[in-house]
Amino acid sequence: MSDQQPQQQTKKVLFACIQNAGRSQMSAALFNLHCSNKGWTAISAGTNPATHVHPAVVETMKEKGVDLTNNIPQKLTLELAQTATIFVTMGCGDACPYVPGIKIVEWQIEDPKNKPAEQVRLIRDDLEARIIDFIKQEGI
Template sequence: MSDKPSVLFVCVHNAGRSQMAAAWLTHLAGDRVEVRSAGSDPGAGVNPAAVAAMAEVGIDISAETPKMLTVDAVKESDVCVTMGCGDTCPVFPGKRYLDWQLEDPAGQGVEAVRPIRDEIERRVRTLLTELDAPPQH
Protein backbone atom coordinates (compact mmCIF):
# COMPACT_ATOMS: atom_id res chain seq x y z
CA MET A 1 0.00 0.00 0.00
CA SER A 2 1.17 3.46 -0.83
CA ASP A 3 1.39 6.39 1.59
CA LYS A 4 -0.42 8.63 -0.83
CA PRO A 5 -4.21 8.69 -0.84
CA SER A 6 -6.02 6.76 -3.56
CA VAL A 7 -9.31 7.74 -5.17
CA LEU A 8 -11.58 5.63 -7.39
CA PHE A 9 -14.18 7.37 -9.56
CA VAL A 10 -17.06 5.16 -10.69
CA CYS A 11 -19.92 5.72 -13.13
CA VAL A 12 -21.92 3.24 -15.18
CA HIS A 13 -20.03 3.35 -18.48
CA ASN A 14 -16.71 4.89 -17.31
CA ALA A 15 -16.97 6.99 -20.45
CA GLY A 16 -17.78 10.50 -19.22
CA ARG A 17 -18.11 11.67 -15.62
CA SER A 18 -15.63 9.28 -14.00
CA GLN A 19 -13.09 9.82 -16.80
CA MET A 20 -13.34 13.61 -16.44
CA ALA A 21 -13.06 13.39 -12.64
CA ALA A 22 -10.01 11.13 -12.81
CA ALA A 23 -8.37 13.43 -15.35
CA TRP A 24 -9.04 16.52 -13.19
CA LEU A 25 -7.59 14.88 -10.09
CA THR A 26 -4.53 13.65 -11.98
CA HIS A 27 -4.07 17.11 -13.51
CA LEU A 28 -4.42 18.98 -10.21
CA ALA A 29 -2.67 16.59 -7.82
CA GLY A 30 0.05 15.20 -10.07
CA ASP A 31 1.61 12.11 -8.53
CA ARG A 32 0.54 12.99 -4.97
CA VAL A 33 -2.73 11.06 -5.31
CA GLU A 34 -3.29 7.64 -6.85
CA VAL A 35 -6.22 7.94 -9.27
CA ARG A 36 -8.41 5.22 -10.78
CA SER A 37 -11.70 5.16 -12.66
CA ALA A 38 -14.02 2.33 -13.60
CA GLY A 39 -17.56 1.51 -14.65
CA SER A 40 -20.16 -1.04 -13.61
CA ASP A 41 -21.00 -1.55 -17.32
CA PRO A 42 -18.07 -0.03 -19.28
CA GLY A 43 -18.83 1.58 -22.63
CA ALA A 44 -17.03 0.98 -25.90
CA GLY A 45 -15.06 4.23 -25.65
CA VAL A 46 -14.82 7.56 -23.90
CA ASN A 47 -17.61 10.02 -24.76
CA PRO A 48 -16.32 12.28 -27.59
CA ALA A 49 -18.07 15.30 -26.04
CA ALA A 50 -16.25 14.65 -22.74
CA VAL A 51 -12.95 14.38 -24.65
CA ALA A 52 -13.69 17.68 -26.43
CA ALA A 53 -14.79 19.48 -23.24
CA MET A 54 -11.63 18.40 -21.40
CA ALA A 55 -9.44 19.38 -24.37
CA GLU A 56 -10.86 22.90 -24.05
CA VAL A 57 -9.21 23.16 -20.62
CA GLY A 58 -5.96 21.59 -21.79
CA ILE A 59 -6.52 18.04 -20.51
CA ASP A 60 -6.27 15.19 -23.03
CA ILE A 61 -8.38 12.12 -22.21
CA SER A 62 -8.56 10.86 -25.81
CA ALA A 63 -6.32 7.86 -25.08
CA GLU A 64 -8.36 6.69 -22.07
CA THR A 65 -10.49 3.56 -22.27
CA PRO A 66 -13.44 2.51 -20.11
CA LYS A 67 -12.48 -0.08 -17.50
CA MET A 68 -14.57 -2.63 -15.61
CA LEU A 69 -15.19 -1.97 -11.93
CA THR A 70 -13.55 -4.68 -9.81
CA VAL A 71 -13.76 -5.49 -6.12
CA ASP A 72 -9.97 -5.08 -5.94
CA ALA A 73 -10.16 -1.54 -7.32
CA VAL A 74 -12.53 -0.60 -4.51
CA LYS A 75 -10.47 -2.43 -1.87
CA GLU A 76 -7.30 -0.61 -2.99
CA SER A 77 -8.89 2.85 -2.80
CA ASP A 78 -9.20 5.13 0.22
CA VAL A 79 -12.05 7.11 -1.32
CA CYS A 80 -14.67 5.78 -3.74
CA VAL A 81 -16.67 8.45 -5.60
CA THR A 82 -19.76 7.13 -7.35
CA MET A 83 -21.64 9.04 -10.02
CA GLY A 84 -24.96 7.49 -10.90
CA CYS A 85 -24.07 3.82 -10.57
CA GLY A 86 -26.51 3.12 -7.75
CA ASP A 87 -25.85 0.02 -5.69
CA THR A 88 -23.42 -1.65 -8.09
CA CYS A 89 -20.33 -0.42 -6.22
CA PRO A 90 -19.21 -2.86 -3.52
CA VAL A 91 -18.98 -1.36 -0.03
CA PHE A 92 -16.16 -2.20 2.38
CA PRO A 93 -15.75 -1.01 5.97
CA GLY A 94 -13.18 1.72 6.52
CA LYS A 95 -13.54 3.25 3.07
CA ARG A 96 -14.87 6.71 2.43
CA TYR A 97 -17.75 6.82 -0.06
CA LEU A 98 -19.04 9.91 -1.83
CA ASP A 99 -21.97 9.96 -4.22
CA TRP A 100 -21.85 12.86 -6.65
CA GLN A 101 -25.20 13.55 -8.29
CA LEU A 102 -24.16 14.78 -11.74
CA GLU A 103 -26.03 14.86 -15.03
CA ASP A 104 -24.98 12.07 -17.38
CA PRO A 105 -23.17 13.52 -20.42
CA ALA A 106 -23.99 10.46 -22.56
CA GLY A 107 -25.50 11.44 -25.89
CA GLN A 108 -25.05 15.16 -25.26
CA GLY A 109 -23.01 17.71 -27.16
CA VAL A 110 -19.99 19.55 -25.80
CA GLU A 111 -22.16 22.56 -24.88
CA ALA A 112 -24.09 20.39 -22.42
CA VAL A 113 -20.94 18.70 -21.12
CA ARG A 114 -19.10 21.94 -20.22
CA PRO A 115 -21.15 22.67 -17.06
CA ILE A 116 -20.77 19.03 -15.96
CA ARG A 117 -17.00 19.30 -16.51
CA ASP A 118 -16.87 22.52 -14.50
CA GLU A 119 -18.90 21.06 -11.63
CA ILE A 120 -16.62 18.01 -11.57
CA GLU A 121 -13.60 20.32 -11.39
CA ARG A 122 -15.13 22.19 -8.44
CA ARG A 123 -15.85 18.95 -6.58
CA VAL A 124 -12.40 17.50 -7.33
CA ARG A 125 -10.75 20.67 -5.98
CA THR A 126 -12.82 20.33 -2.79
CA LEU A 127 -11.89 16.66 -2.50
CA LEU A 128 -8.22 17.56 -2.92
CA THR A 129 -8.35 19.97 0.02
CA GLU A 130 -10.03 17.25 2.08
CA LEU A 131 -7.25 14.81 1.13
CA ASP A 132 -4.77 17.48 2.29
CA ALA A 133 -3.01 17.39 -1.06
CA PRO A 134 -3.18 20.98 -2.34
CA PRO A 135 -3.47 21.53 -6.10
CA GLN A 136 -0.27 22.23 -8.02
CA HIS A 137 -1.92 25.11 -9.94
Protein backbone atom coordinates in the same frame (compact mmCIF):
# COMPACT_ATOMS: atom_id res chain seq x y z
CA MET B 1 19.17 -7.45 6.41
CA SER B 2 17.74 -5.75 3.36
CA ASP B 3 19.14 -2.41 2.27
CA GLN B 4 15.93 -1.55 0.43
CA GLN B 5 13.89 1.24 1.95
CA PRO B 6 10.15 0.69 2.28
CA GLN B 7 8.25 2.25 -0.59
CA GLN B 8 5.64 4.83 0.28
CA GLN B 9 2.34 3.60 -1.07
CA THR B 10 0.40 6.04 -3.23
CA LYS B 11 -3.08 6.78 -1.98
CA LYS B 12 -5.80 6.41 -4.55
CA VAL B 13 -9.12 8.08 -5.25
CA LEU B 14 -11.39 5.87 -7.34
CA PHE B 15 -14.10 7.67 -9.30
CA ALA B 16 -16.86 5.35 -10.46
CA CYS B 17 -19.96 5.70 -12.60
CA ILE B 18 -21.88 3.34 -14.86
CA GLN B 19 -20.02 3.41 -18.20
CA ASN B 20 -16.69 4.97 -17.19
CA ALA B 21 -17.01 7.02 -20.37
CA GLY B 22 -17.86 10.46 -19.01
CA ARG B 23 -18.20 11.63 -15.39
CA SER B 24 -15.65 9.31 -13.81
CA GLN B 25 -13.13 9.80 -16.63
CA MET B 26 -13.38 13.58 -16.31
CA SER B 27 -13.17 13.42 -12.50
CA ALA B 28 -10.04 11.27 -12.41
CA ALA B 29 -8.33 13.44 -15.03
CA LEU B 30 -9.27 16.67 -13.26
CA PHE B 31 -8.13 15.29 -9.89
CA ASN B 32 -4.77 14.34 -11.36
CA LEU B 33 -4.53 17.75 -13.04
CA HIS B 34 -5.23 19.71 -9.84
CA CYS B 35 -3.65 17.50 -7.18
CA SER B 36 -0.16 18.65 -6.34
CA ASN B 37 0.29 15.99 -3.62
CA LYS B 38 2.49 13.37 -5.29
CA GLY B 39 1.33 10.80 -2.72
CA TRP B 40 -2.13 10.72 -4.34
CA THR B 41 -3.48 9.64 -7.71
CA ALA B 42 -6.92 9.06 -9.21
CA ILE B 43 -8.30 6.28 -11.35
CA SER B 44 -11.76 5.63 -12.73
CA ALA B 45 -13.97 2.67 -13.54
CA GLY B 46 -17.55 1.77 -14.39
CA THR B 47 -20.03 -0.91 -13.42
CA ASN B 48 -20.95 -1.47 -17.08
CA PRO B 49 -18.07 0.02 -19.09
CA ALA B 50 -18.58 1.44 -22.55
CA THR B 51 -16.21 0.69 -25.42
CA HIS B 52 -14.82 4.25 -25.53
CA VAL B 53 -14.95 7.63 -23.81
CA HIS B 54 -17.82 9.79 -25.09
CA PRO B 55 -16.56 12.01 -27.97
CA ALA B 56 -17.98 15.22 -26.43
CA VAL B 57 -16.14 14.41 -23.20
CA VAL B 58 -12.87 13.93 -25.10
CA GLU B 59 -13.35 17.26 -26.91
CA THR B 60 -14.31 19.31 -23.85
CA MET B 61 -11.44 17.87 -21.79
CA LYS B 62 -8.98 18.85 -24.56
CA GLU B 63 -10.07 22.43 -23.87
CA LYS B 64 -8.55 21.95 -20.40
CA GLY B 65 -5.35 20.51 -21.84
CA VAL B 66 -6.29 16.93 -20.96
CA ASP B 67 -6.33 14.28 -23.70
CA LEU B 68 -8.63 11.32 -22.99
CA THR B 69 -8.49 10.05 -26.59
CA ASN B 70 -6.66 6.84 -25.71
CA ASN B 71 -8.42 6.15 -22.41
CA ILE B 72 -10.31 2.87 -22.36
CA PRO B 73 -13.20 2.47 -19.92
CA GLN B 74 -12.50 -0.25 -17.37
CA LYS B 75 -14.69 -2.53 -15.30
CA LEU B 76 -15.25 -1.66 -11.67
CA THR B 77 -14.46 -4.77 -9.66
CA LEU B 78 -14.34 -5.39 -5.94
CA GLU B 79 -10.59 -5.97 -6.28
CA LEU B 80 -10.10 -2.58 -7.95
CA ALA B 81 -12.31 -0.85 -5.36
CA GLN B 82 -10.23 -2.38 -2.56
CA THR B 83 -7.14 -0.51 -3.85
CA ALA B 84 -8.81 2.86 -3.17
CA THR B 85 -8.35 5.13 -0.19
CA ILE B 86 -11.45 7.15 -1.12
CA PHE B 87 -14.22 5.87 -3.37
CA VAL B 88 -16.34 8.53 -5.15
CA THR B 89 -19.46 7.17 -6.84
CA MET B 90 -21.57 8.99 -9.41
CA GLY B 91 -24.82 7.32 -10.27
CA CYS B 92 -23.88 3.66 -10.05
CA GLY B 93 -25.98 3.12 -6.90
CA ASP B 94 -26.24 -0.45 -5.66
CA ALA B 95 -24.12 -1.72 -8.57
CA CYS B 96 -21.04 -0.16 -6.94
CA PRO B 97 -19.32 -2.59 -4.60
CA TYR B 98 -19.33 -1.91 -0.87
CA VAL B 99 -15.83 -2.00 0.57
CA PRO B 100 -15.61 -1.88 4.37
CA GLY B 101 -13.03 0.57 5.71
CA ILE B 102 -12.91 2.75 2.58
CA LYS B 103 -14.43 6.23 2.69
CA ILE B 104 -17.30 6.44 0.20
CA VAL B 105 -18.56 9.74 -1.20
CA GLU B 106 -21.63 9.95 -3.45
CA TRP B 107 -21.89 12.78 -5.99
CA GLN B 108 -25.10 13.44 -7.92
CA ILE B 109 -23.73 14.42 -11.34
CA GLU B 110 -25.61 14.50 -14.63
CA ASP B 111 -24.42 11.91 -17.15
CA PRO B 112 -22.84 13.64 -20.19
CA LYS B 113 -23.75 10.77 -22.53
CA ASN B 114 -25.36 12.05 -25.76
CA LYS B 115 -25.34 15.63 -24.51
CA PRO B 116 -24.22 18.58 -26.66
CA ALA B 117 -20.76 20.03 -26.01
CA GLU B 118 -22.22 23.10 -24.25
CA GLN B 119 -23.91 20.90 -21.66
CA VAL B 120 -20.82 18.67 -21.29
CA ARG B 121 -18.78 21.82 -20.57
CA LEU B 122 -21.18 22.69 -17.74
CA ILE B 123 -20.84 19.18 -16.30
CA ARG B 124 -17.04 19.35 -16.67
CA ASP B 125 -16.89 22.74 -14.94
CA ASP B 126 -19.13 21.50 -12.10
CA LEU B 127 -16.85 18.50 -11.67
CA GLU B 128 -13.74 20.70 -11.70
CA ALA B 129 -15.16 22.92 -8.95
CA ARG B 130 -16.09 19.83 -6.91
CA ILE B 131 -12.62 18.33 -7.40
CA ILE B 132 -10.86 21.50 -6.24
CA ASP B 133 -13.14 21.66 -3.19
CA PHE B 134 -12.72 17.91 -2.55
CA ILE B 135 -8.91 18.20 -2.56
CA LYS B 136 -9.14 21.04 0.01
CA GLN B 137 -11.74 19.30 2.19
CA GLU B 138 -9.80 16.04 2.28
CA GLY B 139 -6.53 17.81 3.02
CA ILE B 140 -4.90 16.24 -0.02
